[in-house]
Structures are given as C-alpha cells and as structure tokens.
Amino acid sequence: MSFLSYLINGLRLGSVYAIIALGYTMVYGIAKMLNFAHGDVIMVGAYTAFFAATAAGLPLIPAVLLAMAVCTVLGVAIERFAYKPLRSATSLSVLITAIGVSYLLQNAAQLLWTSNPRIFPSLFSNGAFELGGLSISYVTVITIVTCIVIMVCLMLFVNKTRTGSAMRACAEDQGAAALMGINVNRIISLTFAIGSGLAAIASVLLCSTYPTVTPTLGAMPGIKAFTAAVFGGIGSIPGAFLGGLLLGIIEILAGAYISTQLSDAIVFAVLIIVLLIRPSGLLGKKVREKV
Amino acid sequence: MNNKRSQIVSFSIIIILYAVLEILLKTGNLSSLFSSLLIPVCCYMAAAIGLNLNVGISGELNLGQAGFMSIGAFTGICVSGMLSGVISNGVIRLVTAMIVGMILAGVFGILIGIPTLKLSGDYLAIVTLAFGEIIKSLVTNLYLGMDSRGLHFSFVQNKVSLEPGGKMLLNGAMGATGTERIASFTAGVILVLICLAFVYNLMDSGSGRAIMAARDNRIAASSIGIDVTRTKMLAFVVSAGMAGAAGALYGLSFSTLEPRKFDFNLSIMILVYVVLGGLGNMTGTLIATMLLVTLPQMLRGLSDFRMLIYAIVLIAMMLITNNEKVKIFIEKMRLRRKEKGAGNGEN
Numbered sequence: 167m168s169f170l171s172y173l174i175n176g177l178r179l180g181s182v183y184a185i186i187a188l189g190y191t192m193v194y195g196i197a198k199m200l201n202f203a204h205g206d207v208i209m210v211g212a213y214t215a216f217f218a219a220t221a222a223g224l225p226l227i228p229a230v231l232l233a234m235a236v237c238t239v240l241g242v243a244i245e246r247f248a249y250k251p252l253r254s255a256t257s258l259s260v261l262i263t264a265i266g267v268s269y270l271l272q273n274a275a276q277l278l279w280t281s282n283p284r285i286f287p288s289l290f291s292n293g294a295f296e297l298g299g300l301s302i303s304y305v306t307v308i309t310i311v312t313c314i315v316i317m318v319c320l321m322l323f324v325n326k327t328r329t330g331s332a333m334r335a336c337a338e339d340q341g342a343a344a345l346m347g348i349n350v351n352r353i354i355s356l357t358f359a360i361g362s363g364l365a366a367i368a369s370v371l372l373c374s375t376y377p378t379v380t381p382t383l384g385a386m387p388g389i390k391a392f393t394a395a396v397f398g399g400i401g402s403i404p405g406a407f408l409g410g411l412l413l414g415i416i417e418i419l420a421g422a423y424i425s426t427q428l429s430d431a432i433v434f435a436v437l438i439i440v441l442l443i444r445p446s447g448l449l450g451k452k453v454r455e456k457v
Numbered sequence: 458m459n460n461k462r463s464q465i466v467s468f469s470i471i472i473i474l475y476a477v478l479e480i481l482l483k484t485g486n487l488s489s490l491f492s493s494l495l496i497p498v499c500c501y502m503a504a505a506i507g508l509n510l511n512v513g514i515s516g517e518l519n520l521g522q523a524g525f526m527s528i529g530a531f532t533g534i535c536v537s538g539m540l541s542g543v544i545s546n547g548v549i550r551l552v553t554a555m556i557v558g559m560i561l562a563g564v565f566g567i568l569i570g571i572p573t574l575k576l577s578g579d580y581l582a583i584v585t586l587a588f589g590e591i592i593k594s595l596v597t598n599l600y601l602g603m604d605s606r607g608l609h610f611s612f613v614q615n616k617v618s619l620e621p622g623g624k625m626l627l628n629g630a631m632g633a634t635g636t637e638r639i640a641s642f643t644a645g646v647i648l649v650l651i652c653l654a655f656v657y658n659l660m661d662s663g664s665g666r667a668i669m670a671a672r673d674n675r676i677a678a679s680s681i682g683i684d685v686t687r688t689k690m691l692a693f694v695v696s697a698g699m700a701g702a703a704g705a706l707y708g709l710s711f712s713t714l715e716p717r718k719f720d721f722n723l724s725i726m727i728l729v730y731v732v733l734g735g736l737g738n739m740t741g742t743l744i745a746t747m748l749l750v751t752l753p754q755m756l757r758g759l760s761d762f763r764m765l766i767y768a769i770v771l772i773a774m775m776l777i778t779n780n781e782k783v784k785i786f787i788e789k790m791r792l793r794r795k796e797k798g799a800g801n802g803e804n
Contacts, residue, residue, distance in 0.1 A: 254781075259732065267772060396579075442573070
C-alpha cells in the first residue's frame, strides 16, 4: 500500500476518534469531569445497532437512529442518577463514580450478551471510488464526511444558537449562568444527550472498521478519544476534531512504517511530547491562575 | 495527636492481622483461595500507600501506578533470575530484587516527573495514563535472555538465540515464565510497615508539610519560598518507588506473569482503594484495600454477578459518602462526641 492510502485509512480511523472525542470534550467543557463511561456508551450503541441490523433486520439509517436513541437515553440516565448527586463533590469522587458506571455497563453487557465476540454485519455498500490508482471505499468517505458534518453542526449550534450560548455560559461559570436564568441542569443533561448520541454514530462507524462486538469494545477507543481530546486541547470543539484526526493518522502510519505492536506506545509518546511543548493541547486556551 | 492515634491504629491493624493470619496459615485453617491472596494484598497496600501520598497528600492525580508496578515486577524477576546462580539464599535475593525494582521505578518516576510535574490537574493525569500504556506496550515487546556470555535482548521480534543452558527471562507478550517464587507473606507485611512508617514520618517532617502546603495552594506555597515542583517531585518519586518495590514482590510471587496484567484497570483499581479509603488517610487505604480485594472473592458464590455487584457497591459508596444528609449526620455525630469529650475534660 502507498503512503496516500495509509493516510486515508488514518483519516478514517481518526474521524471515528474525533466523533468520540467531541462527546468527551463537550462533557468535560461543561461538567468539568472525565466521563470514563463514555467508551462503554459506545459499546451499548454497537450492540444496539448489531441487534437492530441482525435480529430486527433494519437497514442502516433506522439502525443508527435506534442506537442513537438508546445511547441518548442511557447517557442522560447515567448523568441523572450517578453524576447529578455529585455536583458539589470533589472531581476525584466523580471520576471514581464514572469508573464504577463503566464497570457496571461492561459487566451488565457481559451478563446480557455474554463475552463471545459477535461479527458486526456490513451495513454499508461495499463499493469504492477509484481515484488515479487509489481506491477509497464508500465507508471511508462516509466516515470522514460524517465527522466533518458533525463538527460543523456542533460549531454552528454552540456559537450561533441561544441554547449554544447558554452552553458556553455554563462552561465558563455555572453560578453566573444560573443567575442569568439559565437552567444549568437542563444544559448539562443536553450535553450528555449530544455526547451519547455522537457515541452511537461513532460505534456504527467503528464497527464497520473493526467488525467484532464485545463487552469491552469501548474501553480502548474511549481512552484513545480522551487522549485525542487532550491532544487538541480539552474543552475545545475544533481541538477535539484535529486531535482525533491526528491521532488516527499517527496510529496508522506508526503501525505501517515502524511496528504494529508498538503503534499504541508511539501514539501515547507523541501525546506526551505535545503536552510538554504545549501544556494545554494544540488548540487549548491557556488559563491564567489568579491569586 | 490525632495523627499519632491513627498511626498506632494502622500499625496495630497490620501487626494483629499478620499474627492472626500467620497462625491460621501455620495450622492450615486458611482456605487456599485466601492464602493465595495474602501476598497480592500486601503489594496492593504498598502501592496504594504510595499512591495516596501522591494523590491525597500531594494532590496530583496519577493514573499510571500500574506502570511503575510493572517496571518493578519485571526488573525484580530479571534480577532474581540473574542472581539465582550467585546467591542461593531466597531472602537476600528477594530483598535485592525489591530494592533494584524500587530504584528503577524511582528513576522512571524522576524521568516522567521532571517535565510533567509542571503541568497540573487533568493534564498530569493523562500523561501518567499514557506512561502506563507505553510501559505495557514496551514490556509486551521485550525479549530478554541470559546465558554464560551475558544478557541478550531484542525488541518486537524474538531474535534472542541462547547457548544451551541459557534461559529466557522475558518472553514478550508471554511475560516471565518459570519464575522461582521467593516472595513471602512476611516480606509483604514488612514492606507495608516500612511504607507506612516512611509516609507517616514524611508527613510529620518539613518536606511533608511543604508538600501539603503546595497541594492546598500552589501560589501561596511558592510565595513563601517552597519549590513547588521539587516537593511534588519528592512525593511522585517516593510513590513510584513504593509501587516498584510492591511490583517486585508481586512478580516474584507468581511463577508466570504477563505484562498485560499491569494495565489501566489495575491503576484504576489502586486509585479506587485510595479514594474509598479517604484521601490522605493511610488507615483508610489499608482497610479499603483489604475489603475490596476480598469482596469479589467473597462474592464468588454469585459467580457471574460478582463484578456487577462490585460496580454497584462502588457507585453506591461514592453516592452515599457524598450525600449531603449523610455528611450532616456524620458532622453532628462528631460534634456530639467532641462535646462529650469537652465535658469530661472539665470534670
């Protein structure tokens, strides 16, 4: 394979990371918490889409919509029952709770659906574009386009709508936002809903790349996407997009030219180097601490 | 005063438990399941005490404690394997392995700490997470063998060719196999006691107070002349060293050990012991570690449901300990006890 086709594969994987990272970064920006259960929401989305496509025989779009609905409800429920009572608690308590939720989802999935891997059906048509000797599959194009569309929509939503500015206000100062008449709890629920809905889309795209569905499916992409969000500057939407793409490209190129076994190590080493040079990520804002 | 009391409590818990367990073990009254847990529990305790120094006392979130344990474990196994022909006494070899494991983990702590301790909060957390993943990935690809000509190693692919009579110390993803099990429960208890004594002494010393001052307010601490990065580094390196020693003991208690044992989940598990036990509270850490290691084993009868229950217990504990009503109740109880104490004092 040529360099260009590796690059395109990297963009495809990177787009999936970027979609997951967008969910991570929005939740972090508003609730200031690392939602470690985000990866497991992806897993639930993957199982939902899997059963929708195989048992119910639904085509692509309804299957994705169903997965989005399930994940959104799940995300909002997790926030309502596990995180909301901890609004005033230390961030470490919230982190441990998120880890507890992650264990809960993984083990519940194992009980419900066993740990046997299931093969995700191919929901996309198998064709490919031919471009000067380079063949790009439809799935790749769809993945990359979906990611760009989502990023642009989110940017417009956050920057141009009333609800979006309420979100930005909450991200900056929840107390002041509440005094301005913004319903902070509703905004936080909405953020979780958006993040989880994106996770469902990411799950279908991820499973089209790696078509095995297991209860621990979401763990590694979750960590990688979190890394991507930090890479780009956590809390920043274009940052998560850029971080996700770069992470995917680095992972595929490192695997192709250096060593497949070491690609994860290389990804994380690049992250450390970037953080040393730019401590708040590529596009993150440096916050001055006031005395 | 309070600190002294909690020190006495934690030392006596360990010593009494050790005596009881040792008697049960000698008389053969301990099930094989529980006796196999004894050494790992000690290792987790030592690593958790170190992590509590890092997270609770120094206030920096570290998600890579398993990485330091991994360094300690595989260094310890290699040291013990290399010395097996030279030193026949298991105890001396164990102590040497643990010291070398501790030093190497500490050195890695310094290497990671120098650039990263300037970062703060969640960024430090992500760097330690990345470090843990890198270590796991590197050890998974490392092949190390020894024969009469010396040490041979290769990376990614096993290209180590040994003379007859040579042996492989590390086998890539298979990890270490055929390790001589020289770890003992007594060594584990001594390790925990040393770690405890060290942390308590540190907390009472000038450096310890500087660490806590830097945690409470970075800017105020540096304005009175405390070198914040240096004090944080001290806590970080000591924590890494403790994890290294614990790892060495852990590695030498199993005949086979795979590198993927020391993954992100293990780091998180140790962090859970620290947070549930209470940040900065060493006695709490010890009790939480004991309970949480044995809890899934006690739930073994429920087979498939045990990890589910473990997760629910974890969430419930966090929700209950942070519940406003429960907090107020505990505060009231404390006040009442104080009043009683004050009343007695007047009489």
